[in-house]
Amino acid sequence: MKTRVLTAAAGIPLVLAAVFFAGPPLFGALVLALALAALHEYLGICAVERTIAFGVLACAFPALAAVPAGLAPEAAAAALLALSLLSLWRVEDPARRFQGLAEGVLGLAYIGYALGCLWLLRSLPAHGAAWVFLVLVVTWSGDSAAYFIGSRFGRRRLAPTLSPNKTCAGAVGGLGGSLAGALIAFPVFRGDVALPFVGATALAIGVAGQLGDLFESLWKRAKGVKDSGHLIPGHGGILDRIDSLLLGIPVGYHIVKTWGP
Numbered sequence: 186m187k188t189r190v191l192t193a194a195a196g197i198p199l200v201l202a203a204v205f206f207a208g209p210p211l212f213g214a215l216v217l218a219l220a221l222a223a224l225h226e227y228l229g230i231c232a233v234e235r236t237i238a239f240g241v242l243a244c245a246f247p248a249l250a251a252v253p254a255g256l257a258p259e260a261a262a263a264a265l266l267a268l269s270l271l272s273l274w275r276v277e278d279p280a281r282r283f284q285g286l287a288e289g290v291l292g293l294a295y296i297g298y299a300l301g302c303l304w305l306l307r308s309l310p311a312h313g314a315a316w317v318f319l320v321l322v323v324t325w326s327g328d329s330a331a332y333f334i335g336s337r338f339g340r341r342r343l344a345p346t347l348s349p350n351k352t353c354a355g356a357v358g359g360l361g362g363s364l365a366g367a368l369i370a371f372p373v374f375r376g377d378v379a380l381p382f383v384g385a386t387a388l389a390i391g392v393a394g395q396l397g398d399l400f401e402s403l404w405k406r407a408k409g410v411k412d413s414g415h416l417i418p419g420h421g422g423i424l425d426r427i428d429s430l431l432l433g434i435p436v437g438y439h440i441v442k443t444w445g446p
Contacts, residue, residue: 197325204307204317213304220300223423224292226414230405231288299431302438309441315373316445320437323366323387324394324429330362331355331395348402356395363391378446386440390433397432401425 203215306320307313335355343351367387371380401424405413414422424431 200321201318204321205314209308212307216300216304219423219427220296222416223296223300223427226416226422226424227292227296228289230408230410230413231285231292295431299434302435303430306434306438306441309445311446312374312377315370315378316437316441318373319367319370319383319387320390320430320434322370323363323390324433326366326369327359327363327391327394328398328429330365331359334358334361344399344402347399347406351399351402359395360388360391363387363394366391382444382446386437389440390437393436394429394433397429400432401428 203212207215303317303320307317309316331351332355335350335352335358338358339352339354341353342349343353343356364384364387367380367384370387371378371383374383401413405411412421413424416422
């Protein structure tokens with residue numbers, strides 16, 4: 186726990202500085218680097234070739250993240266088509282290559298699209314940085330509340346086959362923590378966004394974040410690993426740290442894009 190707290194204390198200010206002060210090119214480069222590092226962990230655990238998926242993600246990510254929202258489906262389809270075609274190159278083991286293709290497609294959708302939405306969210310003309318801040322704070326506070334409340338009061342397990350330590354009390358506490366995160370982030374909008382909308386968005390992000398956490402648990406159980414990596418002291422790998430965000434970010438982005446002020 187001490188290592189986790191020290192790592193968070195050092196890392197959170199750097200993340201927030203990037204959110205509020207990095208210009209679009211630098212912020213985009215940082216998000217792309219994060220996506221590539223996360224994909225490296227993902228494909229390493231899947232034990233499939235990285236080269237093809239890396240190349241496609243590096244080429245497709247700017248399209249997924251920078252094209253107008255109306256063209257995002259076309260960009261995503263082009264990226265998946267490119268991955269499918271490249272996967273046919275030098276086929277020696279069709280079963281392994283097909284598995285690699287399937288898991289590569291999932292990696293692009295799971296990691297590439299989610300972090301592309303982070304770039305899109307930050308690029309919104311009204312309060313882009315504030316919305317990113319909301320997603321981060323809601324997710325962090327929800328994760329922390331779920332951990333501490335679940336550890337103290339948890340009795341009934343939420344999903345014992347996926348994550349035995351998660352409890353129903355922790356899930357409810359996590360949603361309470363997400364709403365508390367909305368109150369923390371609300372002043373950043375400077376009165377331009379109504380508190381009920383911020384709270385409802387935070388609740389949706391909190392639910393999505395918990396589902397994202399469980400999805401990564403499912404994936405790691407299927408692959409027989411405890412952590413996705415060891416890059417972040419006390420937290421495991423990058424995917425272990427951003428698993429909740431990989432569903433929370435797209436949910437937050439599409440809510441704000443569709444119904445936001």
